[in-house]
Amino acid sequence: MGSSSVHGEGTRARKLGWDESLYENATPGDAPGTDDADGDGTSRGNTAEGGAQGSKGGGRRRGGPARRRARNSRRGSALRWSAISLAVLILGTAGAGFLYYEYLDSKLQREKLSLGDDRPDKAAPNAAGQTPLNILLIGSDARDSDANKTLGGAKKSFDTPPLADVQMLLHMSADRSNISVVSMPRDTLVKLPKCTDPKNGRVYPATTRRYKANESLGRGGPGCTVSTWENLTNIHIDHFMMVDFAGVVSMADAIGGVPVCVQDNVRSRTADGKGSGLELRKGTTPVQGEQALQWLRTRYGFEDNTDIGRTKAQHMYMNSMVRELRANAKLTDPHKLRKLAEAAIEALKVDDAIDVKGLFDLGTQLKSVPTNRITMATMPWRYTPRQDVEPMPGDAEQLFRLIREDLPLDGKASKKPPKKAPEPDKPAQAPGEIGVTVRNGTGDQSQQAVKGRAADVTQLLAGKGFTRAAASQERVSAASTVVQYPSAELEGDARAVAKALGLPSGSVQKSTDASGVTVIVGADWRTGAAYPKPKDDKAPSTADILNGDDSKACMKIHPGFVWR
Numbered sequence: 319m320g321s322s323s324v325h326g327e328g329t330r331a332r333k334l335g336w337d338e339s340l341y342e343n344a345t346p347g348d349a350p351g352t353d354d355a356d357g358d359g360t361s362r363g364n365t366a367e368g369g370a371q372g373s374k375g376g377g378r379r380r381g382g383p384a385r386r387r388a389r390n391s392r393r394g395s396a397l398r399w400s401a402i403s404l405a406v407l408i409l410g411t412a413g414a415g416f417l418y419y420e421y422l423d424s425k426l427q428r429e430k431l432s433l434g435d436d437r438p439d440k441a442a443p444n445a446a447g448q449t450p451l452n453i454l455l456i457g458s459d460a461r462d463s464d465a466n467k468t469l470g471g472a473k474k475s476f477d478t479p480p481l482a483d484v485q486m487l488l489h490m491s492a493d494r495s496n497i498s499v500v501s502m503p504r505d506t507l508v509k510l511p512k513c514t515d516p517k518n519g520r521v522y523p524a525t526t527r528r529y530k531a532n533e534s535l536g537r538g539g540p541g542c543t544v545s546t547w548e549n550l551t552n553i554h555i556d557h558f559m560m561v562d563f564a565g566v567v568s569m570a571d572a573i574g575g576v577p578v579c580v581q582d583n584v585r586s587r588t589a590d591g592k593g594s595g596l597e598l599r600k601g602t603t604p605v606q607g608e609q610a611l612q613w614l615r616t617r618y619g620f621e622d623n624t625d626i627g628r629t630k631a632q633h634m635y636m637n638s639m640v641r642e643l644r645a646n647a648k649l650t651d652p653h654k655l656r657k658l659a660e661a662a663i664e665a666l667k668v669d670d671a672i673d674v675k676g677l678f679d680l681g682t683q684l685k686s687v688p689t690n691r692i693t694m695a696t697m698p699w700r701y702t703p704r705q706d707v708e709p710m711p712g713d714a715e716q717l718f719r720l721i722r723e724d725l726p727l728d729g730k731a732s733k734k735p736p737k738k739a740p741e742p743d744k745p746a747q748a749p750g751e752i753g754v755t756v757r758n759g760t761g762d763q764s765q766q767a768v769k770g771r772a773a774d775v776t777q778l779l780a781g782k783g784f785t786r787a788a789a790s791q792e793r794v795s796a797a798s799t800v801v802q803y804p805s806a807e808l809e810g811d812a813r814a815v816a817k818a819l820g821l822p823s824g825s826v827q828k829s830t831d832a833s834g835v836t837v838i839v840g841a842d843w844r845t846g847a848a849y850p851k852p853k854d855d856k857a858p859s860t861a862d863i864l865n866g867d868d869s870k871a872c873m874k875i876h877p878g879f880v881w882r
Contacts, residue, residue: 423674431669433513434545438554448492450724456560457484482535496691496726505530511549513542551718560667575604579872582880586619593618619879633694637866692866693727711841713858715798722824729856746814749783759796759838782818796840802832820849
């Protein structure tokens with residue numbers, strides 16, 4: 319945690335609104351939203367006892383600011399995610415029996431899909447004309463109503479800008495044969511894009527430093543969280559769905575019990591009273607009601623007592639919940655389905671491009687995917703020198719690339735030839751007529767930029783006929799190499815540059831930050847004349863993959879929380 323003066327400013331800024339100037343001298347962990355969310359004397363954050371080796375690394379250390387920042391989880395985060403997924407699945411189950419879409423549609427809350435200026439291109443259709451579907455699932459920690467205040471607790475957070483407590487991207491393949499779900503550690507450090515609040519027109523400028531991704535929700539609403547994800551991943555997001563504390567409670571017991579497994583007897587309670595209170599015996603136990611809520615909130619007792627361990631427990635719960643929902647005969651009663659569907663609609667806030675009929679159709683599509691083709695993953699991450707969390711270079715981009723290219727995370731890709739990107743409106747000029755700026759983005763907070771890298775790539779382009787290419791002295795930071803263009807008339811030129819450098823089509827992106835065709839050489843291409851090809855089309859091991867059909871998954875228990 320930062321100093322008390324910075325901490326005070328952070329709380330004040332959340333009440334008054336975003337003002338980056340308040341944090342000019344603060345560390346990333348002291349950005350807005352570092353107040354004590356759980357009332358346990360700890361600040362918000364995602365990392366915990368551990369060295370800088372990331373999601374699979376060792377060298378863990380006890381204590382220190384990272385551990386304190388880790389003890390920040392807001393209550394019910396995974397349950398909010400569960401409620402979103404359950405709502406859509408219930409709607410898919412209930413849809414065939416209902417003829418009152420207009421009534422339900424009138425209850426659906428909507429907001430603008432994206433609040434940013436730049437958006438990635440939508441994926442090209444496959445040979446059958448089908449396109450993938452990307453939906454961002456958001457859990458809000460808003461404490462802006464009596465119900466949410468009672469359920470959420472943490473009085474210091476009452477009536478302050480909400481945080482995106484849960485962020486998971488659900489990707490449904492174009493042929494609807496598989497689903498991938500990618501979660502991001504909620505306090506991942508990212509640069510936040512420019513966002514315009516649709517309610518009052520307030521403009522939140524793009525940040526020059528990195529802030530926690532969950533703060534995006536307070537910069538105009540869920541549309542800014544969508545823009546943040548698109549800015550980080552270069553994945554086009556089609557819809558968002560968001561739910562808060564009150565929405566969770568209305569659906570928590572809809573299934574009637576979800577089997578979960580622990581490797582030892584566990585009691586989530588510390589000597590000074592912290593923990594969820596979960597108490598389970600070794601083996602598999604069906605949980606519901608308060609006990610299900612405890613499972614989804616548990617940090618103390620699971621693996622290394624951090625949010626990362628809890629994320630694994632969330633994935634296990636979600637997979638088990640889907641299996642139970644499909645096998646649960648209780649959800650065939652029309653009257654009960656009608657009540658559940660209404661509860662689902664009232665719990666959700668969605669983007670303005672979807673209606674109730676779309677939700678019913680989506681639920682039907684979700685139910686059609688076999689559980690063995692549902693894959694849960696966590697964005698690969700690592701600790702920064704300050705013990706915050708950031709995307710892991712290489713591995714995170716590999717995961718995002720698979721989503722962009724509609725490749726399943728289980729590696730079971732179709733053998734059909736890859737689809738081609740749509741032709742740009744204006745064809746490319748001759749290489750010698752295309753002006754190109756090359757910028758060095760190979761450095762970040764954990765490694766120095768490779769000196770002269772922009773000049774090296776400029777020479778490569780010149781050797782391929784792009785004689786107007788010029789190296790910029792300005793350095794930026796980019797996890798992956800991209801080619802940006804400001805307007806449609808330059809898209810063809812940008813694609814020609816990307817093709818000449820051997821870059822994937824997904825690396826080409828429209829950006830109003832670019833004044834012309836601009837190559838940003840990222841941390842994924844620090845050396846060599848040839849752009850490194852991906853090793854394979856499978857998710858990296860650091861993504862903590864969990865298959866939806868894995869009914870044997872069982873949580874490892876921290877030795878300090880085992881009871882005999």
